[in-house]
Amino acid sequence: MRDLLIEAAFELFGEQGFDGTTIDDIVGRAGVGRRSFFRYFPSKEDVVFPDHERCLEELKTFLRAPGEGVDPVERACEATLLVARMYAERPDRSLLRYRLTRDVPALRDHELTVIRRYERALAGYLRDAFAFRPDGALQADIVAAAATAAHNHALRSWLRSGASGDAVASANAALTLVREGWGRPAPDPEDYVVLVTRSRAPIGHVLQHVEHALTRIALDSERPNP
């Protein structure tokens, strides 16, 4: 029933636009009663975003799952990809929705509140994960906003290209900037050493420290795993 309504609504929106389609049109095309529509959707706007509630629940479930030792920023980025995956599942609907949200201010506003709910779910998770940091709540809000922006940027490019290419891979690539800016560096046998030093520190002293650090890592990586 719900799927019938969505299918009918997207057909009609495609044919005659959002404003030109009434709820009566939709229930007529779907062959169901008007009351059925409101059982599933509070408003005509909501049928344009039929999978967001499910996706938001998936995202929250994903973030609630135990994840000892996982970098919270990495996890938030992976959660964000669930949204990209939802868009990629039905590129036809995503493209039509993109067109509709550009043309209809009410839908654009609706989309903003939807995006805001994802961002808040991410921020809530990160606030818990960063609770031990002095500026944890602030960092959580910043990372959640950055991840959402990176995701949306990639998704918009994908939609503008007519949904060609892999939306999830693009979003994942865009999120690299968030991981680099805020995430914990991944442990890697080819890991990097970062040295920060005052340029006026005695050169010999600095070199000694670098040598020491590099030697220690070399020893660590040769040590067998426990």
Added chain:
Amino acid sequence: MRDLLIEAAFELFGEQGFDGTTIDDIVGRAGVGRRSFFRYFPSKEDVVFPDHERCLEELKTFLRAPGEGVDPVERACEATLLVARMYAERPDRSLLRYRLTRDVPALRDHELTVIRRYERALAGYLRDAFAFRPDGALQADIVAAAATAAHNHALRSWLRSGASGDAVASANAALTLVREGWGRPAPDPEDYVVLVTRSRAPIGHVLQHVEHALTRIALDSERPNP
């Protein structure tokens, strides 16, 4: 006239809430005709955010001003502070608005679109400034979102505290995380050298590079200014 209407509206919203106040109530209290209201405000929602249009224009003007050699991230952060300054100018109104936006979904939605417009203005500026970078547009979106989130975080804390303390200073402090994550490091006679190297790179080779870099900086800083 416009100020009279705002004053009357905020009085009434404080006394009887947003939903409990009609446009007729507002024009009655202000002692003006109903048509005057719509000359200044498209809707009752807009009178709750009376200074945003002006502030948005100020922000755009600020970002358009020539700024050779200024770090674009720093500039975007400073522009964001114009918004904090607007809130701080009328703490009484900001507090009432905070209460109203928490209680009235229509106002919360309105605020989201307002915030989105600031964020887009910042992103537009940063896209131009980062045009030469390969991922410039993506970085612009991320930094704009991060700056907006940092600003909003500080502002919310300030409002929750009953508008005690300095909103602009708090926002500025919150933006430090954005500057640190994305800005250009400030030039400083005690500047730093950052070395990133694979830990498996030959140690002698790495040390040579470090020595070379430090020596070059030492020579540069001893050179007299042109």
